[in-house]
Amino acid sequence: MKVIVCVKQVPDTSEVRVDPETGTLIREGVPSVMNPFDQFALEEGVRLREAAGGEAEVIALSMGPPQARSALMKALALGADRAILLTDKVFAGADTWATSLTLAAAVKAAGKPDLILCGLQAIDGDTAQTGPEIAHRLHLPQVTYAEKIMLDGRTAVITRQTDSGYEVVEVRMPALITCTPPADFVPSTPPYSAITRAKKKPYEEWGVDKINIEADTLGLRGSPTQVKRVFSPPRRDTGVMLEGRSAAVIAGELFQALAKEGIL
Amino acid sequence: MITYEFSEEQEMLRQSVREWAAKNLTPRVQEMEKNKEIPHDLIKSMAKMELLCPTVAPEYGGSGFDAVTAGIVGEELGRADYTASTAVFYLVQASWAYLFDKYGTHECKSKYIPPATKGDAFIGIATTEPGIGSDLANMVTTITPNGNRYIVNGEKNYISGVREVKQYGGGHVTIARQNLQAGTRGMTLFFLPLGLPGIDITEDEEMGREAISTGGFHISNVEIPKENIIGKEEKGFYIVHEGYEFARAIIACVCCGAAMKSLENGISYIKERNAFGRPIGKYEGIQFPLAEHYTKISMLRDLSYKALHMIDLEKEGKASRMEVSKTVAMAKMICATWAMQAIDDVMQWQGAFGYNKECPDQAAYRAVRSFTLAEGSKEIMKTIVARELLGKEFITYR
Ligand SMILES: Cc1cc2nc3c(=O)[nH]c(=O)nc-3n(C[C@H](O)[C@H](O)[C@H](O)COP(=O)(O)OP(=O)(O)OC[C@H]3O[C@@H](n4cnc5c(N)ncnc54)[C@H](O)[C@@H]3O)c2cc1C
Numbered sequence: 001m002k003v004i005v006c007v008k009q010v011p012d013t014s015e016v017r018v019d020p021e022t023g024t025l026i027r028e029g030v031p032s033v034m035n036p037f038d039q040f041a042l043e044e045g046v047r048l049r050e051a052a053g054g055e056a057e058v059i060a061l062s063m064g065p066p067q068a069r070s071a072l073m074k075a076l077a078l079g080a081d082r083a084i085l086l087t088d089k090v091f092a093g094a095d096t097w098a099t100s101l102t103l104a105a106a107v108k109a110a111g112k113p114d115l116i117l118c119g120l121q122a123i124d125g126d127t128a129q130t131g132p133e134i135a136h137r138l139h140l141p142q143v144t145y146a147e148k149i150m151l152d153g154r155t156a157v158i159t160r161q162t163d164s165g166y167e168v169v170e171v172r173m174p175a176l177i178t179c180t181p182p183a184d185f186v187p188s189t190p191p192y193s194a195i196t197r198a199k200k201k202p203y204e205e206w207g208v209d210k211i212n213i214e215a216d217t218l219g220l221r222g223s224p225t226q227v228k229r230v231f232s233p234p235r236r237d238t239g240v241m242l243e244g245r246s247a248a249v250i251a252g253e254l255f256q257a258l259a260k261e262g263i264l
Numbered sequence: 265m266i267t268y269e270f271s272e273e274q275e276m277l278r279q280s281v282r283e284w285a286a287k288n289l290t291p292r293v294q295e296m297e298k299n300k301e302i303p304h305d306l307i308k309s310m311a312k313m314e315l316l317c318p319t320v321a322p323e324y325g326g327s328g329f330d331a332v333t334a335g336i337v338g339e340e341l342g343r344a345d346y347t348a349s350t351a352v353f354y355l356v357q358a359s360w361a362y363l364f365d366k367y368g369t370h371e372c373k374s375k376y377i378p379p380a381t382k383g384d385a386f387i388g389i390a391t392t393e394p395g396i397g398s399d400l401a402n403m404v405t406t407i408t409p410n411g412n413r414y415i416v417n418g419e420k421n422y423i424s425g426v427r428e429v430k431q432y433g434g435g436h437v438t439i440a441r442q443n444l445q446a447g448t449r450g451m452t453l454f455f456l457p458l459g460l461p462g463i464d465i466t467e468d469e470e471m472g473r474e475a476i477s478t479g480g481f482h483i484s485n486v487e488i489p490k491e492n493i494i495g496k497e498e499k500g501f502y503i504v505h506e507g508y509e510f511a512r513a514i515i516a517c518v519c520c521g522a523a524m525k526s527l528e529n530g531i532s533y534i535k536e537r538n539a540f541g542r543p544i545g546k547y548e549g550i551q552f553p554l555a556e557h558y559t560k561i562s563m564l565r566d567l568s569y570k571a572l573h574m575i576d577l578e579k580e581g582k583a584s585r586m587e588v589s590k591t592v593a594m595a596k597m598i599c600a601t602w603a604m605q606a607i608d609d610v611m612q613w614q615g616a617f618g619y620n621k622e623c624p625d626q627a628a629y630r631a632v633r634s635f636t637l638a639e640g641s642k643e644i645m646k647t648i649v650a651r652e653l654l655g656k657e658f659i660t661y662r
Contacts, residue, residue: 070272070275070276073272073276074276074279077276077280186287187283187287189280189281189283189284189287189313190276190280191280191312191313191314191315191327192273192277192314192318192327192329192333193314193322193327195273195276195277195280196273198276199272199273
């Protein structure tokens with residue numbers, strides 16, 4: 001079994017600050033981390049490989065600048081068997097359209113996977129588009145919002161989050177699944193022995209020549225959408241907190257407050 | 265000139281330990297401080313992260329860290345635990361398991377090191393006595409051969425980790441006089457399991473680092489087997505410094521971690537706290553000490569890793585004994601003082617809150633204070649640096 005996990009390096013948004021004058025994000029000096037949704041997807045991939053046994057293989061795939069190597073090294077330390085970094089000037093500035101085109105081409109070049117796992121979304125853009133777009137480009141069935149994946153022969157049984165609870169769906173492999181961690185997921189932190197093992201695993205960097213796509217359709221030039229401005233919305237005042245009394249009293253107060261605002 | 269750059273593995277380990285600590289350690293420090301204990305499941309989690317006795321060979325359960333890598337973990341624990349208790353647990357054990365692993369017998373090592381790497385035993389150091397600390401030549405504890413065994417008598421105090429040994433097992437690398445006429449030239453180093461009959465442990469209350477114990481023990485006619493001797497008989501004084509130097513250089517890293525973390529706390533605070541219509545971080549009276557402390561701690565950090573790197577180089581025959589002890593002593597001489605000065609100012613910036621028990625920085629201050637003494641006082645560090653500069657004939661006590 002072959003599993004490809006798409007991994008993105010993102011700025012650690014918990015450390016991103018906002019310039020008080022311009023309202024834009026200050027990314028300078030902010031550490032880069034593996035997108036947390038992708039780490040969950042990767043750990044699921046490794047778990048499925050262990051369960052499958054035999055010739056199973058997990059490949060971590062990323063597109064990014066040369067520094068994104070560190071996200072892939074972490075993926076290797078977390079148990080991926082090999083890693084590929086798509087890095088080339090022509091890939092730069094890509095929106096989700098151009099990113100999914102590049103990643104889909106790389107998946108094809110890396111050989112036919114049984115499963116492609118992606119994080120639900122990247123915490124820097126929050127679009128949740130790249131995974132579904134890759135599935136579309138590769139004509140693969142897709143399941144989104146997966147919390148748990150079980151394999152039953154060529155079928156993946158997926159527990160997915162919905163607005164109202166959970167849904168269990170089955171999909172024939174090959175398929176693409178976007179993953180989101182359950183509330184009790186604790187991301188692994190690899191110890192030194194796993195890190196030194198990671199350094200010995202195959203790691204490749206691919207340029208545009210490896211993926212057989214017109215450079216014109218990639219990166220900034222191949223991106224129909226562009227980010228005009230990134231800013232944080234004005235801070236809103238904290239709401240009124242009703243607390244410290246019994247639930248019945250608070251419910252009464254809440255009712256009155258809503259009635260006063262004309263909501264009820 | 266010796267410069268040092270971290271390898272990719274070391275950077276990855278730093279990140280991994282930082283993430284591990286943010287999830288597993290920092291949220292529990294308050295609880296640890298209150299209960300005066302490092303919870304066993306946290307020690308087990310450290311073991312899973314391969315942070316216990318990490319320099320030891322994989323054969324005995326370690327990960328074969330070099331000294332620099334061991335220092336990185338010390339710095340991160342110093343950042344993450346403002347009481348420095350886990351940092352002390354880590355560094356004492358790492359340093360003395362390092363020495364034990366290097367000079368101990370296979371029989372003794374295989375009995376005590378593997379459980380320590382799994383978090384089921386503690387390995388400490390016992391040299392200090394009620395009557396002496398710096399002046400080892402005048403200690404009273406003795407070790408006397410008796411057939412194939414040895415009898416130990418005496419007393420040790422201000423010893424880190426006594427309760428942990430009582431709780432989990434393990435013991436202390438201990439030094440005592442064997443040839444009573446020969447001063448430091450007649451001392452023997454050995455492993456003393458504190459569970460043996462004839463050992464009576466008491467605990468002290470310290471000013472800081474609440475979650476790791478300090479205490480003492482009487483040793484009356486305690487018998488140990490020959491296999492517990494570390495290195496050669498009567499040559500203990502000549503190897504004990506290797507454990508000390510390892511510990512001292514890691515302590516310097518712990519101080520850097522604690523001070524940098526405190527400065528970061530201070531930076532956030534002075535940007536937000538207003539006085540006289542503007543954030544106090546706008547006043548030069550706050551900015552200048554911040555700049556000075558940051559500069560000093562950055563210099564200390566470079567010196568600390570240089571000292572650890574020299575310990576690694578010495579193993580390859582690329583650094584001399586003198587250079588190693590001098591560089592280590594330079595870092596240890598200033599680390600606690602500089603860190604305390606930085607943390608003291610961060611406390612001051614926070615006004616009355618800085619003096620409140622809720623303020624992490626005051627706990628860090630109390631913790632770091634111990635490093636002016638533990639594993640060798642700052643004054644003794646100065647005598648070492650001066651000795652290397654002036655020559656052995658200038659040693660005060662000769
Ligand atoms: C929290 C804590 C934990 C400790 N844990 C351990 C442990 O696990 N194991 C262990 O063996 N010990 C431990 N110690 C003891 C520590 O190693 C000693 O405190 C230290 O070596 C100093 O010895 P002393 O306290 O007896 O002071 P002394 O040696 O009596 O010195 C008293 C003072 O005189 C100064 N002084 C001494 N000689 C000179 C000189 N020649 N020139 C100038 N000044 C001098 C010293 O620096 C010190 O300030 C611990 C101490 C503390 C505070």
